[in-house]
Amino acid sequence: MMLVPSEKVCVIGIWHLGAVYSACLADLGCSVVGVDSDQQRIMALNQGIPPLFEPGLEDMLSANLEAKRIRFTADMAEGVKGARYVIIAFDTPVNDQDEVDLSRIWEVCGQLAGQLQNESIVIVSSQVPVGTGGQMKRLIAQGCPSIKFDLACSPENLRLGQAIARFKTPDRVVIGADDPDTLDQVERLFSVIPAPKIRMDLRSAEMVKHATNAFLATCISFGNEIANLCDEVGADALKVVAALQTDERIGPKLPLRPGLGFAGGTLARDLNILKKLGDEAGCDTPIVDGVIAVNQRQNQVVTRKLMKAFGSLEGRTIGVLGLTYKAGTSTLRRSSAIEIIQDLSSRGAKILAFDPKADIEEVNQHTEFQRCSDPYQVAKGADALVLVTDWPEFKGLDYARIKRLMKNPLLIDARNMLDGEKLSRIGFTYSGIGRGAR
Numbered sequence: 426m427m428l429v430p431s432e433k434v435c436v437i438g439i440w441h442l443g444a445v446y447s448a449c450l451a452d453l454g455c456s457v458v459g460v461d462s463d464q465q466r467i468m469a470l471n472q473g474i475p476p477l478f479e480p481g482l483e484d485m486l487s488a489n490l491e492a493k494r495i496r497f498t499a500d501m502a503e504g505v506k507g508a509r510y511v512i513i514a515f516d517t518p519v520n521d522q523d524e525v526d527l528s529r530i531w532e533v534c535g536q537l538a539g540q541l542q543n544e545s546i547v548i549v550s551s552q553v554p555v556g557t558g559g560q561m562k563r564l565i566a567q568g569c570p571s572i573k574f575d576l577a578c579s580p581e582n583l584r585l586g587q588a589i590a591r592f593k594t595p596d597r598v599v600i601g602a603d604d605p606d607t608l609d610q611v612e613r614l615f616s617v618i619p620a621p622k623i624r625m626d627l628r629s630a631e632m633v634k635h636a637t638n639a640f641l642a643t644c645i646s647f648g649n650e651i652a653n654l655c656d657e658v659g660a661d662a663l664k665v666v667a668a669l670q671t672d673e674r675i676g677p678k679l680p681l682r683p684g685l686g687f688a689g690g691t692l693a694r695d696l697n698i699l700k701k702l703g704d705e706a707g708c709d710t711p712i713v714d715g716v717i718a719v720n721q722r723q724n725q726v727v728t729r730k731l732m733k734a735f736g737s738l739e740g741r742t743i744g745v746l747g748l749t750y751k752a753g754t755s756t757l758r759r760s761s762a763i764e765i766i767q768d769l770s771s772r773g774a775k776i777l778a779f780d781p782k783a784d785i786e787e788v789n790q791h792t793e794f795q796r797c798s799d800p801y802q803v804a805k806g807a808d809a810l811v812l813v814t815d816w817p818e819f820k821g822l823d824y825a826r827i828k829r830l831m832k833n834p835l836l837i838d839a840r841n842m843l844d845g846e847k848l849s850r851i852g853f854t855y856s857g858i859g860r861g862a863r
Contacts, residue, residue, distance in 0.1 A: 432455070432456065432509055432510075433456045433457075433458065433507050433508045433509065433510075434450055434455045434456065434457050434458075434508060434509070434510045434511075434512065434614070435457075435458050435459075435460060435504045435505050435508035435510070435511045435512065436450070436457060436458070436459045436460065436512045436514050437459075437460045437461075437501075437504070437511065437512065437513055437514060437515070437533055438460075438461060438513060438514045438515030438516070438529070438533075438551065439459045439460070439461040439463075439466060439467075439470060439476065439497065439514070440461075440476050440477065440515070440516045441476070441477055441479065441516050441583070441585065441588065441754075441756075442514045442515070442516050442550065442551065442581055442583060443459060443461070443512075443514035443515065443516075444459075444470070444475045444476055444477075444479070444482060444486070445479060445482060445583060445588045445589060445592055446512060446514045446550065446581075446592070447459040447486075447495055447497075447514075448475075448482060448485045448486045448489060448495065448589075449485070449589060449592045449593055450617070451489035451492075451494040451495035452485050452488070452489055452494075452593075453593070453617040453618070454494070454617060455494070455617065456494060456495075457489075457494060457495045457496075458495075458496055458497070458498060458503070458504045458508065459495065459496070459497040459498070459504070460497070460498055460499070460500075460501055460504035460505070461497065461499060462499055463499070464499050467497045467498060467499045470486070470497040471490065471496065471497050473486050473487035473490055474486075477754065477755050477756050477784065478753075478754055478755035478782050478784075479585065479586070479588050479589070479753070479754065480586060480587075480589070480753055481589045482588070482589065485589065501533075501536045501537075501540055502540050505537065505540040505541060505542070506540070506542070507542060508542065508545065509542070509544070509545055509546065510545070510546055510548060510611075510614050511537065511541065511545060511546070511547045511548070512547075512548045512550055513530065513533065513547065513548065513549045513550060513551050513561075514550050514551060514581075515529055515530060515533075515551045516551070516552070517529075517530070517551050517552045517553060517694075519690040519693070519694045519759070522697070523690055523693040523694050523696070523697045524694075524697060525552070525553065525554060525694055525698070527553065527554075527557065530551065530553065530557070530561065531564065534561050534564040534565050534568075535564070535568060537565050537568075537569075538564070538565050538566075538567070538568020538569045539568060539569060541565070541569060541572050541574050542572075543572055543573050543574070544573055544574070545572075545574045546574065546575050546576070546577060546607055546610055546611060547561070547562075547565065547574065547575075547576045547577070548576075548577050548578070548579055548611060548614075549561065549576065549577070549578045549579075550578075550579050550580065550581045551581070552580075552581065552634065552691065552694060552695075553631065554631070554635075554698045554701075554702075555628055555631040555632045555635060555698070555702070556628065556631070557631065558576055558577075558578050558601075558627045558628075558631060559627065559628070561576060562575075562576040575602060575604055575606075575607040576602070576607075576627070577600060577601060577602035577607050577608070577611045577627070577630075578599075578600075578601040578602070578627055578630040578631050579598060579599060579600050579601070579611065579615070579630070580599055580601075580630060580631065580633055580634035580637075581634075582595055582596075582599075582637075585750060585751055585753060585754040585756070586751060586752060586753020586754050587753065592618075593618065594618075594619070594620065595618065595620045596620065596621075597620055597621045597622070597623050598615050598618055598620050598621070598622050598623070599623050599625070599630050599633050600612055600615070600622055600623065600624050600625070600630065601624075601625050601626060601627045601628070601629055601630020601631065601633075602626070602627055602630075603626050603627050608624045612624070634695060635695040635698055635699050637695075638691060638692045638694075638695035638696070639692075639695055639696055639699055639713060639716070641680055641687075641692060642687055642692040642693070642695075642696055642716050642720065643712065643716050644679045644680045644681055645680050645681075645686070645687050645692070645720070646686070646687075646715070646716045646719035646720050646723070647681065648662070648666060648680070648681035648682060648683050649683055649684070649685075649686065649719060649720075649723045649858075649859075650719050651665060651666075651683065651859070652683030652684075652858050652859025653723075653726070653859065655683075655859040655860070655861060656858070656859055656860070656861060658861075659861040660859075660861055661859070661860055661861055662683040662858070662859025662860065663682070663683070663841060663857075663859070663860065666681045666682060666683065669681060682841065683841060683858045683859035684839055684840050684841055684858050685723060685724050685726075685727075685761045685765075685813070685839050685840070685858070686719075686720040686721070686722075686723035686724050686761065687720060688724075688750055688751070688759055688760055688761040688764070690758070690759040693717070693720070696713050696716060696717050697717070699713050700713050700714065700717070724761050724764050724765055724768075725768065726839075726858060727765050727769075727811055727813075727837055727839055728765070728768050728769060728772070730837050730856055731743065731769070731774075731809055731811075731835075731837070732772075734809065734835055734854075735808065735809075737772075737773070738769060738772040738773055738774040739772065739773035739774075740773060740774075740775075741773075741774045741775070741808045741809070742774070742775045742776075742777065742806055742807050742808050742832070743769055743774045743775070743776055743777070743807060743808060743809050743810075743811060744776075744777045744778070744779075744803035744804050744807035744809070744810040744811065744831075745762060745765070745766060745776060745777070745778040745779075745794065745803065745810075745811050745813055746778075746779060746780075746800055746803065746810065746811065746812045746813060746814070746816075746819055747762055747779075747780055747812060747813040747814020747815070747816055747819070748760060748762045748763065748778055748779075748780035748783045748788065748813075748814065749762070749780055749782060749783050749814050751814065751815070752814055752815045752816045752817065754782070755782045755783060755784040755787075756784060756787065757783060757784065757787040757788065757791075758787070760814075761813060761839075762778070762780075762813040762814055763791065763793075765811070765813060765839075766778065766791075766793050766794050767793050770793040770794070775795075776793060776794035776795065777794065777795050777797050777802070777803045777805075777807065778794040778795070778796060778797060778803060779796070779797045779798070779799060779800045779802065779803045780814065780816070781816055781818060782816075800819070800822055800827070801823075801826060801827065801830060804827040804830040804831050805830045805831075806830070806831070806832050807830075807831045807832060807833075808831075808832050808833045808835065809833060809835040809836070809837060810827065810831065810835070810836045810837070811836075811837045811839060812836070812837070812838045812839060812840055812842065812843065813839050813840070814840070815840040815842050819842070819843075820842060820843065824836075824843075824848060824851055824853070825851055828851055828852055828853060834852055834853045834854060835853070835854045835856070836848060836853045836854070836855050836856070837856045837857075838855065838856070838857045838858075839857075839858055840858075841857045841858055841859070841860065843855075843857075845857055845860060
């Protein structure tokens with residue numbers, strides 16, 4: 426049973442998750458109204474300008490605005506009016522301890538209480554701790570006891586830089602609700618997405634997100650721990666991982682590639698939620714604890730390599746390629762590059778940095794580094810160059826020119842994306858992660 430295109434869907438919270446959800450649902454034929462309290466963001470969205478860079482998002486947004494399948498408003502009442510489905514799509518913020526801030530979620534629950542239409546369904550796709558959906562439902566019901574509605578969870582499964590493809594062609598769509606009719610209605614909405622629908626109760630759906638991210642984080646930390654050992658014994662972690670991935674019990678898709686720790690706050694958030702659940706229940710979580718500890722140490726590998734090369738970083742000039750959380754996005758939020766830069770700066774190093782897509786407003790909030798207009802300016806006079814974000818254009822740089830510009834040709838490839846042997850022939854001292862001592 427397909428969704429009736431004219432049926433209205435309201436998406437609340439328009440940053441990365443909400444912008445992608447809104448544009449994709451509209452592109453799949455839904456009539457979408459996006460709601461956000463930021464007036465400037467709403468104005469930009471209605472002009473076809475998304476709040477951050479995501480490949481393909483701006484074009485999709487503009488096309489659906491022109492087709493009048495989507496619009497944006499800061500008025501909650503206007504957005505919710507007549508909407509059968511209300512999707513909560515905030516990118517839930519986390520603090521420096523990777524703890525979630527649900528204040529905006531609770532605020533919206535209070536606002537929805539007076540706005541929901543009868544027989545509507547609230548779908549939570551934001552990243553929230555298990556048990557949050559039940560609390561939200563009770564809070565909304567307290568404010569509108571005469572309105573019949575239900576609440577479901579469909580945890581997001583997007584990735585920065587690949588979000589549109591992940592939304593439109595996912596491996597599966599998880600739907601959680603405690604009422605079978607609600608499950609039917611949510612499945613009806615998502616019938617526009619050609620993927621299996623996995624149905625379960627509300628709390629199990631919330632737990633899926635935590636379990637998925639904790640497993641991925643475990644793979645990343647395992648790969649990095651093996652890489653660190655490879656550096657010590659002279660083995661090549663990339664070759665080790667390639668062998669692992671040919672084992673049918675492991676496979677090629679697990680994130681085992683050695684490099685930096687996971688960033689962005691997403692994986693760490695879910696690990697900390699599981700750790701907190703364990704603490705509250707008196708249930709030990711040694712695997713989760715170990716993954717967190719390995720990750721906290723991993724980004725220090727760049728500093729350790731530089732300290733080994735120079736002894737002290739006081740007065741040294743370090744060039745950094747890449748500032749964003751990952752390639753394919755513009756945000757610096759919880760970026761490994763920023764964490765590394767702050768550590769190097771605190772040790773007296775001068776930092777020059779370049780990124781092809783970094784949001785200028787976010788860049789201007791940082792004083793720990795000097796932003797350069799191109800990668801060659803970063804290299805000029807540098808004692809070392811560190812590649813942090815795996816932008817594909819960094820592979821095609823003129824590294825012979827970069828070597829000539831540098832004071833000392835030390836290159837630390839924290840993403841293992843360059844040809845170390847070729848760079849060594851040019852004259853670089855090349856150091857990857859887990860590539861064996863060089």
